[in-house]
Amino acid sequence: MKRIGTIITLAVILIAFVFGIRYIYLKDKKDPVVYETQQATTETIIKKTVATGSIVPKEEVLIKPNISGIIDKIFVEAGEIVKAGDLLAKVKVVPNISNLNNAKNNINTINTQVETAKLAFRNQENIYNRQKELFAKGVISANEFDTAQLSYDQSKQRYKQEQISLTNARQNYDIIKTGTTSGMGASANTEIRATVAGMVLDIPVKTGNQVIEANNFNDGTTIAIIADVSNMIFEGKVDESEVGKIKENLPLEITVGAIENKTFDAILDYIAPKGVDENGAIQFEIKGTLHKKDTTFIRAGLSANASIILARADNVMALKEALIQYDPKTKKPFVEVEVGNQEFERKDLELGISDGINVEVISGISENDKIKVWNQLKPANQFKRGR
Numbered sequence: 001m002k003r004i005g006t007i008i009t010l011a012v013i014l015i016a017f018v019f020g021i022r023y024i025y026l027k028d029k030k031d032p033v034v035y036e037t038q039q040a041t042t043e044t045i046i047k048k049t050v051a052t053g054s055i056v057p058k059e060e061v062l063i064k065p066n067i068s069g070i071i072d073k074i075f076v077e078a079g080e081i082v083k084a085g086d087l088l089a090k091v092k093v094v095p096n097i098s099n100l101n102n103a104k105n106n107i108n109t110i111n112t113q114v115e116t117a118k119l120a121f122r123n124q125e126n127i128y129n130r131q132k133e134l135f136a137k138g139v140i141s142a143n144e145f146d147t148a149q150l151s152y153d154q155s156k157q158r159y160k161q162e163q164i165s166l167t168n169a170r171q172n173y174d175i176i177k178t179g180t181t182s183g184m185g186a187s188a189n190t191e192i193r194a195t196v197a198g199m200v201l202d203i204p205v206k207t208g209n210q211v212i213e214a215n216n217f218n219d220g221t222t223i224a225i226i227a228d229v230s231n232m233i234f235e236g237k238v239d240e241s242e243v244g245k246i247k248e249n250l251p252l253e254i255t256v257g258a259i260e261n262k263t264f265d266a267i268l269d270y271i272a273p274k275g276v277d278e279n280g281a282i283q284f285e286i287k288g289t290l291h292k293k294d295t296t297f298i299r300a301g302l303s304a305n306a307s308i309i310l311a312r313a314d315n316v317m318a319l320k321e322a323l324i325q326y327d328p329k330t331k332k333p334f335v336e337v338e339v340g341n342q343e344f345e346r347k348d349l350e351l352g353i354s355d356g357i358n359v360e361v362i363s364g365i366s367e368n369d370k371i372k373v374w375n376q377l378k379p380a381n382q383f384k385r386g387r
Contacts, residue, residue: 050308057227
């Protein structure tokens with residue numbers, strides 16, 4: 001038994017020795033790692049962040065009626081260009097019965113006052129004429145004649161005032177009943193006119209719709225939306241993680257999804273001082289004024305992306321971000337430069353801005369230096385062989 005154990009032990013040692021020799025042989029047989037190199041290039045590097053939003057007019061004007069009623073006729077369509085004062089729609093008034101009755105009763109009351117003033121005026125007129133004859137004959141004094149004339153003039157004035165009040169009451173009755181009256185012309189409440197020049201973006205009402213006038217308790221019904229489409233802005237939102245990187249007056253590059261191969265320049269002129277919680281993320285509103293250099297028509301409401309240019313370096317020496325290594329202790333960047341056949345030397349770098357792919361190299365290497373690709377991947381056949 002002891003002899004058998006010795007034999008087994010020697011066999012195990014022999015087998016381990018053979019496998020060890022084979023391992024060393026295979027390891028020495030492997031191809032040595034051959035590092036590739038790359039050189040610096042000249043690039044234009046733009047560091048930017050992207051905001052999503054839409055293109056909207058800088059100012060939109062909501063046209064509302066001055067009187068409640070029903071849309072009788074619409075004279076324009078969305079997309080038309082209008083001038084201030086152009087007729088947009090006409091409203092047919094549905095009078096309030098209570099207001100109509102009050103106006104009618106007011107007419108009757110004032111009409112009675114007019115008749116009373118008329119009688120008083122006629123009476124004072126007769127007295128004045130008699131006193132005038134007596135004064136001419138020297139029967140009465142000048143003071144008595146002056147008193148009669150004053151009473152006559154006052155009664156005449158009251159009569160005229162009551163007539164004006166009656167005219168106003170009748171006009172008020174007509175306005176309550178029909179929305180207009182004689183002499184109003186283009187200022188009739190039933191005629192809805194444009195208050196500014198621009199393009200009609202939308203007509204949210206149709207003929208037959210009931211509309212409500214704007215007052216202290218109601219915003220009123222919007223009959224038309226008008227805007228100057230030549231003055232458009234980008235309106236979007238950025239995340240709180242990005243808002244600290246941007247500031248006003250930074251340049252924007254606007255791309256509109258519906259307009260291919262077009263980029264529009266803009267200037268960031270507003271950043272909201274307060275964020276809004278949207279689905280658990282704080283978003284800040286931004287606005288940028290577009291500077292169109294051509295006649296491209298941008299429809300209001302089109303979705304767009306704004307690239308906010310944080311920094312820019314034109315025609316600078318650059319390296320791929322993947323070539324840069326960082327010292328584990330100092331965290332400073334460096335690369336390995338080829339000084340001989342597969343021999344490399346470390347050189348520290350001073351870097352500028354980066355766009356995530358390329359990084360600006362301020363100093364440390366020259367354009368002719370060959371940079372080691374330190375993290376290159378194995379070819380596919382090596383992976384298969386290592387299995």
